[in-house]
Amino acid sequence: MREDLRFLPAGDQAVVVELGDTIDPQTNRRVHGLMDAIEREEVPGVFDLVPTYRSILVYYDPMLTSLPELQARVSELYRDLEDHAVATPRTVEIPTLYGGEYGPDLEFVAEHAGLTPQEVIDIHSGTDYLVYMMGFSPGFPYLGGLSERLATPRLDTPRLEIPAGSVGIAESQTGVYPVASPGGWRLVGRSPVRMFDAEAEPPSRLAAGDYVRFVPIASETEYLKLQESAVKGIHAGDAAQ
Amino acid sequence: MSSATLEIVEPGLLTTVQDAGRYGYQRFGVPVSGAIDVFALKAANILAGNAQDAAGLEMTVVGPRVRFLADTWIALTGADLGPLLDDRPIPMWESVAVPAGAILSFDGARDGVFGYLAVTGGIDVPVVMGSRSTYVKGAIGGHLGRALMASDSLPTMERDGHPDPTNNRLPDHLGAPRYGNTHEIRVVLGPQDAAFTAEAVQTLLGSEYSVSIQSDRMGYRLEGPVIQHRSGPDLISDGTPLGAVQVPGDGQPIILLSDRGTTGGYAKIATVISSDIGTLGQAMPVDTIRFATVSVEEAHAILREREQVLRDIEKAVRGAAAEAVSIRIDGDAFEAVDDSGRLVSAPAVEGRVESEATRHARVTVDGRTFEFDVEVQRAD
Structure with missing residues (x-):
């Protein structure tokens, strides 16, 4: 059963459109379906959209539309949204070298879970993760779907700099750092591909609504080879997938 | 390729x-x-x-110290930082001719x-994701993704045949804003006012807050009476x-x-209306802030007045030229051309021609918005 939309005014140029109260793939899929519909139908006045777990922040120009008009149009699009017609999400592969200097916390995560490092790799790379939303920093994906067996507390003292492409675990979340930044996540691996490039269009390898699959890289040699081709840009090779 | 102007x-x-910001990303x-x-930047x-x-x-x-490398015009608005040109005070909120050197x-x-x-022509740095704005923390846009440093030089764009901005000033009925040290800021309640106690809303609206020294372009922190959540701040x-x-x-x-940041997990009790964001930004640390609530419709009416002020400034600056743009109807599309017949906007559809009528049209040209009443006649 689908709930009605809730509209929460967010100032005079934005409105939160809530589709549900929970973090689950079905609600999130509707978020992306509704967002696609708003863009496809070019709803008048809308100038930016921020999809999140269970809502969309719709930015609108009140000189071009009114809030009641906008709400009516979005509600109409939601009523007509057919779950089966929502586009099939992409699955984006992120080649990842696990362990060693690339994943200095792999051993800790294994020990904490009572598993071998290879079992951690198998579980972590054996799941497709949903990009529920992006935020926190440019290109940062909020992923859902980490096996509870791999949940690991954060570091007590965050590292001052985590290299771009680092793949980590924090509590029951997993993610990949698009740019170098400080952070307290347990690092299990690193990807040689670029996740964010301000000059590219779109600037991010991932988009909200995608699925992500971490694909283990066999050796450092292969990592370096992939790193070299990654210099060509974040979308190089995408067409082949 | 333009050469450095400043x-x-x-x-x-x-x-x-x-x-005006990087939207769409x-x-x-x-x-x-x-x-x-x-x-203030638009003005x-x-x-x-x-x-x-x-x-x-x-x-x-x-403020910075800037050397001009070519003859140009400038206009200064916003905070009064005490502008001097070659050590002599110059006015704000009007165009000022600046000689090279x-x-x-x-x-x-x-x-x-x-x-x-603002420098005539506009600062010419690369457009990144649709905007020239600098996001320093992410090293995106602007000049090399960072704040300006000594010996940086910046080009401006060609003026594209527009008339010289000599003696541009505010129309007589508009004065330059004074920001002062006490600021009444209007908000629309929500999106998550329901996450707070009834007293919390009264506290926000009935108290004085001061701007913390720990404020920056990301956000202004306020200090004052505690605002109580119903059941915790996280959503x-x-x-x-x-x-x-x-x-x-x-x-x-x-x-x-x-x-x-584009997303966040703290409950938001209210949202400052867009017309008052600038006023809030001009508040210094320890300045006093008081909040008042308005409806979304009231906020839209205030914004329309605000847009009218910008239009009045344009009218004063451009004089008759502002009136000389005409509309041509080609199928469903409106194209704006200037009085010499030069196309100045791509076709933009704001409404369909269903019958002969007077329609209100709106065309944005180079960031300037023109509104027209158009007599629509069927071509056949």
């Missing part, structure tokens, strides 16, 4: 290239950035003969925080609108501004 001799406290986690006081651009959304310099409390400097902030410098992370008054666990509100 050179930074001293950068001041925080001087960045900004325009928040879905990838890219903050909007852009001028804090967009109204500066109009006065300097530019499109409203051209890039200018945003200067913070301590002249030095623009500032002798100290008198009123407000963010000053804006499922969602989008963070400009002006959101978010309240973390300590009950001290933070108002999110241009460099805010």
